[in-house]
Amino acid sequence: xxxxxxxxxxxxxxKKKNFQERLDFIDKYTEWLKKNPNKKWSKQQxxxxx
Amino acid sequence: xxxxxxxxxxxxxxxxFTNLDKFVIDFTSILKKEKxxxxxVSGYLSILFGRNRTSEDxxxxxxxxxxxxxxxxxxxxxxxxxxxITSDLNNAYENYLLKDTSIRFAKKETFIPNMEFxxxxxxxxxxxxxERKTVLINKHEIYISPLEIQIPYKLFLGSEKDIEDAKFLYxxxxxxMDIGIFNExxxxxxxxxxxxxxxx
Numbered sequence: 001x002x003x004x005x006x007x008x009x010x011x012x013x014x015k016k017k018n019f020q021e022r023l024d025f026i027d028k029y030t031e032w033l034k035k036n037p038n039k040k041w042s043k044q045q046x047x048x049x050x
Numbered sequence: 051x052x053x054x055x056x057x058x059x060x061x062x063x064x065x066x067f068t069n070l071d072k073f074v075i076d077f078t079s080i081l082k083k084e085k086x087x088x089x090x091v092s093g094y095l096s097i098l099f100g101r102n103r104t105s106e107d108x109x110x111x112x113x114x115x116x117x118x119x120x121x122x123x124x125x126x127x128x129x130x131x132x133x134x135i136t137s138d139l140n141n142a143y144e145n146y147l148l149k150d151t152s153i154r155f156a157k158k159e160t161f162i163p164n165m166e167f168x169x170x171x172x173x174x175x176x177x178x179x180x181e182r183k184t185v186l187i188n189k190h191e192i193y194i195s196p197l198e199i200q201i202p203y204k205l206f207l208g209s210e211k212d213i214e215d216a217k218f219l220y221x222x223x224x225x226x227m228d229i230g231i232f233n234e235x236x237x238x239x240x241x242x243x244x245x246x247x248x249x250x
Contacts, residue, residue: 001181004177006174021151028135032161040159048069048162049104
């Protein structure tokens with residue numbers, strides 16, 4: 001089975017980009033938290049963690 | 051733990067589903083119905099096989115489809131999910147997916163967990179999609195990354211959590227992997243030293 005090429009430089013660049021996307025997502029998520037009542041976001045959290 | 055390896059399939063039965071398992075099965079069933087190829091990668095794989103941690107998202111690589119096919123898929127997905135990045139289908143396709151940026155789908159009225167949805171970008175993504183492994187969880191079929199690339203990739207990512215995931219998966223699957231391919235990826239990702247230090 002032939003394995004693909006791995007371009008480490010490109011992957012490192014992607015890691016940084018992906019990290020930034022994840023930081024941007026946290027911005028969106030915290031905006032959503034602030035806009036929604038405690039009952040709503042905490043139910044989501046309970047369903048998720050339990 | 052009982053995991054069966056039959057032909058090219060990994061079968062795990064009598065698993066009590068977590069909410070995350072149900073989330074993955076529900077979402078991927080839409081892709082299956084629409085005959086869209088996908089592969090689940092990254093953190094969920096260790097959780098699927100018993101690692102006790104949560105994840106706010108599940109990473110999924112979906113085969114690159116044209117705008118018409120994406121539109122059809124989008125309307126199937128948004129019946130029960132919201133795209134929490136953008137509500138505009140054309141924006142999602144043109145300015146995110148085609149620009150190698152992922153979008154995220156969560157069940158309506160929620161944010162977490164969400165499916166981080168992207169097209170393949172690198173050769174390794176395309177290979178992972180092509181060589182994906184079938185997992186039957188209580189007879190539900192999903193597709194995951196081959197462990198031979200997943201484990202070295204986790205080492206490459208390099209956080210403590212990623213190394214722990216890599217160790218966890220290696221311990222479970224070392225006797226059922228193609229070690230030649232695995233070693234090749236450790237060389238390609240330059241993770242041999244990390245592997246020897248933390249996992250072997």
